[in-house]
Amino acid sequence: MPSLSDRFWELVPFTCAVVVLALVLTACGGQRPAAKTPAPTATAKPAALQQPADRCGAPDKPAKLVTLRTSDGLKLDGAVVGDGDVGVLLLHEYPADLCGWWPYANYLADRGMRALAIDMRCLGESECGKRGKAAAIADVRAGMDELRREGAKRVAIMGASYGGAIAVVAGAKLHPAAVVDLSGEQSLQALVPGYDDVDSLAAAPHLNAPALFVVARKDNYTPVADMRRVYRAAGSRTKQLIVLPFEAGHGLSVLSGFSSEWSPTATRIGRFLSALR
Numbered sequence: 001m002p003s004l005s006d007r008f009w010e011l012v013p014f015t016c017a018v019v020v021l022a023l024v025l026t027a028c029g030g031q032r033p034a035a036k037t038p039a040p041t042a043t044a045k046p047a048a049l050q051q052p053a054d055r056c057g058a059p060d061k062p063a064k065l066v067t068l069r070t071s072d073g074l075k076l077d078g079a080v081v082g083d084g085d086v087g088v089l090l091l092h093e094y095p096a097d098l099c100g101w102w103p104y105a106n107y108l109a110d111r112g113m114r115a116l117a118i119d120m121r122c123l124g125e126s127e128c129g130k131r132g133k134a135a136a137i138a139d140v141r142a143g144m145d146e147l148r149r150e151g152a153k154r155v156a157i158m159g160a161s162y163g164g165a166i167a168v169v170a171g172a173k174l175h176p177a178a179v180v181d182l183s184g185e186q187s188l189q190a191l192v193p194g195y196d197d198v199d200s201l202a203a204a205p206h207l208n209a210p211a212l213f214v215v216a217r218k219d220n221y222t223p224v225a226d227m228r229r230v231y232r233a234a235g236s237r238t239k240q241l242i243v244l245p246f247e248a249g250h251g252l253s254v255l256s257g258f259s260s261e262w263s264p265t266a267t268r269i270g271r272f273l274s275a276l277r
Contacts, residue, residue, distance in 0.1 A: 049125075052079045052117075056099035059106050064150075068118065068142040072135055076126040076142060078118035080150055082109025086177070086276045087152025089143040090117040091163030093251045097124030100160070100252050109264065111270055112277075114152050118143050120163070136198065140170035154276045156209075158269075159184060161221065161251035165200045168230065172206035175274050179211045179236075181267055183219060183251045186226040201226075204233035211236040212272050214254055214265060218246040242268070 051066040063079035070076065079098060088108055090101040098117035105115035120139050122128040144155045154177035159167030164184025171179035181200070188198040211234050215227040224243055231241040242265060248254045255266040 018238045027232045039211065049077055052099065052102045056102045059103060061106055064155075065106075066116070066146055068139075068146055070135075070138040070142045072129065072131065072138050074121055074129045074138075075125040076118050076121065077124065078116050078141055078143065078146065080114065080116045080146070081104070081105050082112070082114045083151065084112045084114050084277075085151075085153040086112070086168070086273060087114045087116065087144075087147030087150065087155040088264050088273055089140065089147060089155060089157050089164055089176075090115060090138070091157065091159035092117070092120065092123070093160050095123060095161035099124075100270070104252075104255055104266065107266065108270065110256055111274060113273060114147060114150060114161050116150075120166075132244050137170045140166065141174055144174060144176065154274055156180065156276060158273075162188060163184065164251070168200035168207060168211075168234075169203040171197050171209055171211070172203040176209050178209050178273065179207065180214070180272070181211070181230070182214045182226075182254055183216070183222045183227075185222050186228075186230060200230050201233055204230050207234045207236050209236060210238040210272075212240050212242070212269065213270075214244065215243040216246050216248040216250065216254060219250050221250055240272075262275060 003218040016265070042109055049067065052063050053060045061081065063081045064080045066080060068076040068078055092098055092100050092103055097119045101117040105117050106116040118139065119126040120136060122133050128191070141156060147155045156166040157171055157176045158180035160182040161184060164181035165188050167179050168181050168184060184200055186201045213227055213231045215222055217224055228241065231239060244254060244265060257262055257263045
């Protein structure tokens, strides 16, 4: 088995120059065990809020539990950890819930940021409503507003897979401090019926915030070519594209380390968000 020193990632800055960096890691091992994630359900009414440590598993740390009210009247559940001027709204994969983000939310909190993970509408313990999954951008707006109420002065949006596509579209409309897209599909229409308003390629030219796009080679859900098109179309003056080896996987998997808990990509994203201070 090749050592992790053979792994590399490609960084494409705004100037479109391609920089390939060698990542020097010590040994090859298994990925960090996934957090305990209950099967998502679309509920008519939100269940009683539960601490993520009880609901999701490690890390065993307390969070502030919040109920968000969207502009179209839905109640969403969420968990906030950390404090500081930089807030990061975390949008999960599909079909999943906030549990996938719970470990990394604490990673960000430990580095002086305020992280809010939410259950998107019709998933986890959040309400669904008559419109179903449509209008997910209202969920993002509610999350950003909550982070500002908590004290964040600059709010970034970070999403994985389905959440990554929504992050780009919401970023083009809501003008966050930054956007991070982990393996976000170019369009959600084929993946999830009802998301005909989420097309990251169409939205990208209207994105002005600093943006970081991450994708792995041979991703079956998000081809590198698709992510590169979204990256190139993005209107952001500051933007970067990271192309990882195929072993990095899809969505939240790119954050998992081999010889350590977190991957170099997870560390890189943490620095990107910390720079918003």
